[in-house]
Amino acid sequence: MTDVSRPFAARFADIADRRSAFCFGADPSPAVLRDWGLPADATGLADFVSIVLEAVEAGHVGLLKPQVAFYEAFGPAGMAELARLIAGARNRGLLVIADAKRGDIGTSSAGYGAAWLGRGGFDADAVTLTAYLGLGALSPVFDRAADTGSAAFVVVRSSNPEGAALQSALSGDVAVADRLAAEIEAENARLAPGATGPVGAVIGATLGAEATRTVAAMPSALFLVPGLGAQGGTLEDMARIFVGAEARVIPTASRAILAAGPSVADLRTALARNAEAAMRLRPKA
Numbered sequence: 001m002t003d004v005s006r007p008f009a010a011r012f013a014d015i016a017d018r019r020s021a022f023c024f025g026a027d028p029s030p031a032v033l034r035d036w037g038l039p040a041d042a043t044g045l046a047d048f049v050s051i052v053l054e055a056v057e058a059g060h061v062g063l064l065k066p067q068v069a070f071y072e073a074f075g076p077a078g079m080a081e082l083a084r085l086i087a088g089a090r091n092r093g094l095l096v097i098a099d100a101k102r103g104d105i106g107t108s109s110a111g112y113g114a115a116w117l118g119r120g121g122f123d124a125d126a127v128t129l130t131a132y133l134g135l136g137a138l139s140p141v142f143d144r145a146a147d148t149g150s151a152a153f154v155v156v157r158s159s160n161p162e163g164a165a166l167q168s169a170l171s172g173d174v175a176v177a178d179r180l181a182a183e184i185e186a187e188n189a190r191l192a193p194g195a196t197g198p199v200g201a202v203i204g205a206t207l208g209a210e211a212t213r214t215v216a217a218m219p220s221a222l223f224l225v226p227g228l229g230a231q232g233g234t235l236e237d238m239a240r241i242f243v244g245a246e247a248r249v250i251p252t253a254s255r256a257i258l259a260a261g262p263s264v265a266d267l268r269t270a271l272a273r274n275a276e277a278a279m280r281l282r283p284k285a
């Protein structure tokens, strides 16, 4: 079981050095369940979860990121399987990032913090958030993350093509994404002065030079990086975008790994390959 008495950034650095910074995206989409020969219902989802837990048992990867939508789609039974996956992965020493993309006014954000971080809810190590209601409205989740050795990753520049117009639009004289970056820095300075803080950023691996600028504006943040593999992003793209920030990068892929399933041996091979590639990007400890 992972030790939550230390900040998420320290726990991440440990696991990234001991295993890998690579984060396995456990996304049981209807297409994946079909390709794995599993029924598109809660029993198929339960088999998916068991296979994923067996695959990560080998200890190649340090983090797991279930996309909550694919579990929610099966209602209460799906959420029970998500809880089983989170507990099982944490028991095997992985850090779990619940990709839930929550975000609301402050009072409701506090509810999301309690639901996902610390003990008593789904008990993940980190959660993803969107900031359309303003970054300040998410501060109850950031406080909860700081108090529980957890993290919150705010979408700043997403990997999908639809995100760019909104995220690059001007807010005053800066892009919305760059305003978010400045506000994330301010939150980390408040919660963890001089350290890598509990507020991270989601930045896609599919982006161009604008992402490099946004990354450089967040020296206190960890970066969750989707968009590898199925969406076209490569490790070379990552090396370009995250220059100087390599030790704070969490590369993640879902379909590119899950395509190797349902064979546990083949999943482990795919995980080992990606874990090794992520190790090459990470500066030596």
Ligand SMILES: O=c1ccn([C@@H]2O[C@H](COP(=O)(O)O)[C@@H](O)[C@H]2O)c(=O)[nH]1
Pocket (backbone or CB within 6 Å): 025, 027, 067, 099, 155, 157, 158, 159, 160, 202, 203, 204, 226, 227, 228, 229, 230, 231, 252, 253, 254, 255, 256
């Ligand atoms: O900007 C973003 C933010 C989140 N995601 C999520 O990551 C995975 C990507 O799946 P792949 O199969 O590796 O493409 C998925 O859960 C998305 O919801 C993202 O892709 N981009």
